[in-house]
Amino acid sequence: MGCIRVFLLVFLVGGSILAAVATFAGAGASTVAHPDGISLRDESVRRSGGFFLMYMHTPRYHTGGGLRMGK
Amino acid sequence: MSNERYELGAGRPRPPYQPKNIKCTACGAGLTIKDEHTELVVCDYCGSHLDVTREEKKVLGKGPAERWDFPLNIGDSFVLKGARYEVLARLAFIEDGDYDELSREYMLYNPRHGSMWLGEYKGHYSITTPTHVAPKSDPFDKRRGDVIETHDGKEWTTEGTGEYQLAYVDGALPWIAQVGDRIHYAEFVDKKGSGQQYEVQRIRDEIEYGSGRSISLDLVKRATGKDDIDADIKTEKVTDVAGTRKQFVRLIWVAVIVLVLNGVLGTAMKMKGDEVLRQKFTSGELTGEAFTDTFNVSKDGNIIKITVTSEPRLSNAWMAFNFAIVQSDEEVVHVGDQNISYYHGKSGGESWSEGSNTSSSYVKIPKAGSYKLLLHAVSATGNTSTSSRALHGCYVRIKDGVLVSKYFFAMFIFSIFALFFVFIIYSIWKGQADD
Incomplete structure (x- = not known):
């Protein structure tokens, strides 16, 4: 009982403290990828016909879904 | 006659009971009844069980041929708080037919203070005195850790319930005991952790209540003047049921508080x-x-x-x-x-x-x-x-x-699992037989 009690207390109290720290530190939110900015007025963006096409180079495709799981 | 004799409110002390000498109906040996409530006397010499409730003593039978080992003998002294008690009877109980689960009880008698019981289980001693305080609910349907209340307002944590069997008796008892008698017992300890004990025993149709507390082996040695008591017995650690239950209850409260706190904080963060x-x-x-x-x-x-x-x-x-x-x-x-x-x-x-x-x-x-x-x-x-x-x-x-609320919600879900886990181990603990 002693070990289980200590483990659960540490888990519950410690976990809650960690959850609070992570939440208020903004963990889980992405930081901006381009703080200096990518100009939408650049020739390359305008010429390629769209920002995302220029930015991603490749078409998007889907990698999964319920019907592909054999259900 | 003096006026003093009939004066209102001036009670008189009751004349002390005079020990009564009888003869064993089976072997003719001289025996002494020291407690006026005695109903059964076991002859020191031939082991016959005598019903002494009537003037004409009746032999109920003989006890087991084998003598059981008791650290204290009939007639030994037990001095507690300045009062000398005498061992009038000795009983050995076993549980579930297991001789390792042996409890020994001694009936201690003092002409002025009445009788009390000295119990011993695996080297642990307790003193119990009869009480008339009854529980408010059935004490025998309780499981370890359950709480009952007695009519004096006290709350008790159940240590265990069970049934043991009388395997041996000698001396003089205030009831007709027979080897093989089955006794249902329910043992409790003060919920507040004072160490006070309460027990209920049902012997056939009779229910008796007792209250007492554990006493140390050193105190038993001092009270009896015997330094070699239980020298060869290995005392086993006894579970602190009230303390363990308190730990479980605290753990459940912590889990509930953490559960609610994380739920509330998660919801608050989500609405932010x-x-x-x-x-x-x-x-x-x-x-x-x-x-x-x-x-x-x-x-x-x-x-x-x-x-x-x-x-x-x-x-x-x-x-x-x-x-x-x-x-x-x-x-x-x-x-x-x-x-x-x-x-x-x-x-x-x-x-x-x-x-x-x-x-x-x-x-x-x-x-x-x-x-x-x-x-x-x-x-x-x-x-x-x-x-x-x-x-x-x-x-x-x-x-x-x-703010990202998922961490609080994750802890909320973990707390639910933790609460279930605590309830499961609490339930397992309650279902275990008391060691």
Whole structure:
């Protein structure tokens, strides 16, 4: 009982403290990828016909879904 | 006659009971009855059990031929708080037919203070005196850790219940005891942890209550003047039932508090923030690239939450959604994407579904100011793996000044599991026989 009690207390109290720290530190939110900015007025963006096409180079495709799981 | 003899309220002390000499009906040996409540006398010489409730003594039978080993003998002294008690009877009980589960009890008698019981189980001693305080509920249907209340308002934690069997008796007893008698017992300890004990015993149709406390082996040695008592007995650690129950209750309270706290904080965090944009986009707008209206981020370092919901709802379809956060109408500071898919069907006669029509992203914006999103999406149905156009539109919602609530909700869920776990081990502990 002693070990289980200590483990659960540490888990519950410690976990809650960690959850609070992570939440208020903004963990889980992405930081901006381009703080200096990518100009939408650049020739390359305008010429390629769209920002995302220029930015991603490749078409998007889907990698999964319920019907592909054999259900 | 003197006036004093009849004066109101002037009671007289009761004449002390004079020990009574009798002869064993079986062997003729001289025996002495020291307690007036004695109903059974076991002859020291031939072991016959004599019913002494009537003038004509009746032999009930003989006890077991084998003499049991007792550290104290009939007639030994036990001095407690200055009063000398004498061992009048000795009883040995076993539980579940197991001779290792042996309890020895001594009836201690003092002409002025009456009788009390000295009990011993695996080297642990306790003193019990009879009481008339009854429990408010059935004590025999309790499990370890259950709490009962007695009519004096005290609360007791159940240590254990069970049945033991009388294996041996000698001396003089205030009831007709027979080897083989079965006694139901229920033992309790003060819920507050004072160490006080309470017990209930049911012998045939009679119920007796007792209260007492544990005493140390040193005290027993001092009271009896015997230093060699239980020298060869290994005392086993006795479970502190009240203390263990208290630990379980505290643990359950901690788990409940953590559960509620994380639930409340998670909900509060989820509600935090102000909606700064809500806008609908058609599939055509998403196939090309479309800007949202401008929205404001109120403080440096604020987190914004971008939520995308497909419209119409996806049905066995997927949507790949790209967004760029644009500052000052022309500077892209962040690019992100979200995959939304929702599939459903029936398999093996059961319905299934997976995915969602909504997805969210959290982005920390370093500088306050005006922003807008540049959006693009493609979507398709079924197993189609690529697409160059969107079949579905969407709603875009942006909240400013949010916090990520998932950590509190994760702890909320973990707390539920922890609470279940504690209840399970508490239930197992309650179901275990007291060692």
